[in-house]
Amino acid sequence: MISIVHLLCWLVTIFIKEVCSSPVDYDERYLNCSVPFNCGRNSYIQYPFWGGSRAEYCGRAGYHLECLNNDTTVIEINSLEYKVLEVYQETQTLRIARLDYMDTVCPSNYSDSILDLNLFDYTPDTLNLTIFYGCTSTRMQIVKTQFQFTCGGTNLNGCFDVSRNEAEEVPLPGPAKCRWRVVVPIPEVDAERLESGSSTLSDVLRNGFEAKHHVNMSQCMECGKSGGSCGFDQLLQRPTCFCYDGPRRQGHCPYRPPSGTYVPIYVPTYTFNIQFDSIRFDSC
Structure with a gap:
């Protein structure tokens, strides 16, 4: 006569075979947000950024990244x-440089480089570099040669000045002296090199400046530790944790993906621990 214990063991064995033979139905958002943004030398970029193969729900508005020619990562800030x-x-910081200044000091857009303070903050060592364009010969005569430049192929002359106060802007000279002014943030160390002549204006502009995003990452870290993928609920306007079986608003996953983990199965009087890499019976 078959004992109750052996019968239970047989039933559980059949159950395990059925479970192990069935593919796990992973949540699409979990899979999508598990893939980082990779482009050129920038790799493994995750929340709050999205773009490329990462869907919009994997990040937050304003942190969209684009990959140009498979090697240049681009972000748009204030147009x-x-x-x-x-x-x-680790420090939630990007080093960025205006795309239109990468090959020239004379862009077609004379707009100031201003961060969206709802998304990013300047780092403490940031100074303002003010670049003047379309300056008269009278104006150029009173500017040191090292602070002058000419836009190639044009008669457009320019000069620049550095503000030692992060919030201060160098006033635009009278309209008869210079036509345009552009303010660009630069690190203090680059300002010193520019003033000493050890770096050129082009070098400093290509080197860029740092911007720190101020997204609270604590919930995202908890999500990652529990095996989930960070995302953002656009409807509720708050972070969410995408687990392998669906989203969790509490910020962490109650269970990790099944592969290689123990899943408790309770049968009256007996408890079995099942590991999907190997099967072990505590009783029987």
Whole structure:
């Protein structure tokens, strides 16, 4: 006569075979947001950024990244495009440079480089570089030669000045002296090199400046530790944690993906621990 214990073991064995033979139905959002943004030298970029193969729900509005020619990461801030030179995820900081200044000091857009303070903050060592365009010969005569430049192929002369106060802007000279003014943030160390003549204006503009995003990453870290993928609920306007079986608003996943983990199965009087890499019976 078959004992109750052996019968239970047989039933559980059949159940395990059925479970293991059935593919796990992973949540599409979990899979999508598990894939980082990669472009050129910038790799493994995750929340709050999205773009490329990462859907919009994997990040937040204003943190969209684009990959140009498979090697240039671009982000748009206040209608200006910036090349992302470095990503320091530990400090939530990007080093960015205006895309239209990468090959010339004379762009077609004379707009100031101003961060969206709802998304990014300037780092403490940031100074303002003010670049003047279309300056008269009278104006150019009173500017040191090292602070002058000429736009190639044109008669457009220019000069620049550095503000030692982060919030201060160098006033535009009278309309008869210079036609346009552009303010660009630069690190203090680059300002010193520019003033000493050890770096050129082109070098400093290509080197860019740092911008720190101020997204609270604590919930995202908890989500990642629990095996989930960070995302953002556009409807509720708050972070969410995409787990393999669906989203969790509490910020972490109650269970990790089944592969290689123990899943408790309770049968009256007996408890079995099942590991999907191997099967072990505590009783029987």
